[in-house]
Amino acid sequence: MEVDARGLSCPQPIIETKKVVDKKVTSLSVLVDNIAAKENVSRFAKAMKYDVVAHVTDYGWKLELEKR
Amino acid sequence: MNISNEKKSLIVAGVITGIISVALVLLGNPTNMGFCIACFYRDIAGALSLHSAAVVQYVRPEIIGLLFGSMFISTIRKEFNPKGGSSPVLRFIISCFVMVGALVFLGCPFRMILRLAGGDLNAIVGLFGFVAGIVLGSLLLNRGFSLGRSYKQSRVEGRAIGGVFGVILFALIFIPSLLQFSTTGPGSFRAPIIFSLAGGLIVGALAQRNRFCMAGGIRDVFLFRDTTLLTGSVMVLVAALAMNLITGNFKLGFGGQSVAHTDWLWNFLGMALVGYGSVLLGGCPLRQTILAGEGNSDSAMSVLGMIAGAAISHNFSLASSAQGATIGGKVATILGFTVITVLAIVMIRARKREAVHGS
Numbered sequence: 246m247e248v249d250a251r252g253l254s255c256p257q258p259i260i261e262t263k264k265v266v267d268k269k270v271t272s273l274s275v276l277v278d279n280i281a282a283k284e285n286v287s288r289f290a291k292a293m294k295y296d297v298v299a300h301v302t303d304y305g306w307k308l309e310l311e312k313r
Numbered sequence: 314m315n316i317s318n319e320k321k322s323l324i325v326a327g328v329i330t331g332i333i334s335v336a337l338v339l340l341g342n343p344t345n346m347g348f349c350i351a352c353f354y355r356d357i358a359g360a361l362s363l364h365s366a367a368v369v370q371y372v373r374p375e376i377i378g379l380l381f382g383s384m385f386i387s388t389i390r391k392e393f394n395p396k397g398g399s400s401p402v403l404r405f406i407i408s409c410f411v412m413v414g415a416l417v418f419l420g421c422p423f424r425m426i427l428r429l430a431g432g433d434l435n436a437i438v439g440l441f442g443f444v445a446g447i448v449l450g451s452l453l454l455n456r457g458f459s460l461g462r463s464y465k466q467s468r469v470e471g472r473a474i475g476g477v478f479g480v481i482l483f484a485l486i487f488i489p490s491l492l493q494f495s496t497t498g499p500g501s502f503r504a505p506i507i508f509s510l511a512g513g514l515i516v517g518a519l520a521q522r523n524r525f526c527m528a529g530g531i532r533d534v535f536l537f538r539d540t541t542l543l544t545g546s547v548m549v550l551v552a553a554l555a556m557n558l559i560t561g562n563f564k565l566g567f568g569g570q571s572v573a574h575t576d577w578l579w580n581f582l583g584m585a586l587v588g589y590g591s592v593l594l595g596g597c598p599l600r601q602t603i604l605a606g607e608g609n610s611d612s613a614m615s616v617l618g619m620i621a622g623a624a625i626s627h628n629f630s631l632a633s634s635a636q637g638a639t640i641g642g643k644v645a646t647i648l649g650f651t652v653i654t655v656l657a658i659v660m661i662r663a664r665k666r667e668a669v670h671g672s
Binding site for chain 2: 259260278284
């Protein structure tokens, strides 16, 4: 599963990620293009017990979320 | 207890911000108004003759400092990121209503915290309203409301709002005769320019580094019970409260508070409108200012919308006074809720239709 949160203003990246997480998806990636969205989604994912790995891309970051 | 680095940094930033906020009052700013993003945009609108309420006219250097503090630090940290194009006109309109709500309450969320720290219990009523507005806005976002994506913009677009603020600061220092200055009322209470500007620069840089947002902290607790972001606002409250107690500026109660009224329903609804609009815009007035400094031209539109909203508020007698909310202010608050809600419903429906038709 992939959530494209690029260009969305706060808090939509969290809300769009939450919609997928709520479906009990264990592995997903989230595309973000600004530092606040990266930090917010990472904080949310950790609170939901996901491990987060951030890969730098040309637009910003690709966050890989994996359920612990 | 395991405290994350993010939280530690927010604690330090919150304490420094709280101390600076009270220090600016001791240096001459109005009571509980070391910072008030809404009041300061209103004063700037007055100084530029966009409204003629003689008691609230001054170019507040704090605001200019906040924007430049954010712009400097984001440039140094390579986080300056010019982007925009996400429904600029709708953002302008929503920001106008955020300002209307803030001036019905008499303060932005930042000042709400500072009022609370000064013992002004009307701010608690405002806080409840603010939370209610955030919850309401979050529900709309959950249902699919979005102002749309932003896209990369040129460096010139990203710096443009800085240019505007630079010109206003230049006028303040070198050609003040172009501007209006209050001789009585809140606008006449001001800390020396150098301290106001320095305070703004420091808080602006801290707020940029820590993604300070009065709405964000409450949102995180509401959405996933995380208190990290809220820690920042709580520390501002604690530090400012301690400073007020030490310096004898703490006055507990509802009545007789400075630049405030006791009309509880309109304190509640005014801040609810601020919370509602802020969530849909993606940040409180402070956060909009900081984002504008980072090159976000959608937030720069919000800043311009707030200045216009302040001018409208005073030109049409929508802003409250110590006597309470005005008839116009009450009508405008209800109108704000109506316009934003109708707008959101129309947009959610349109998106659903698009999704069905697959275009």
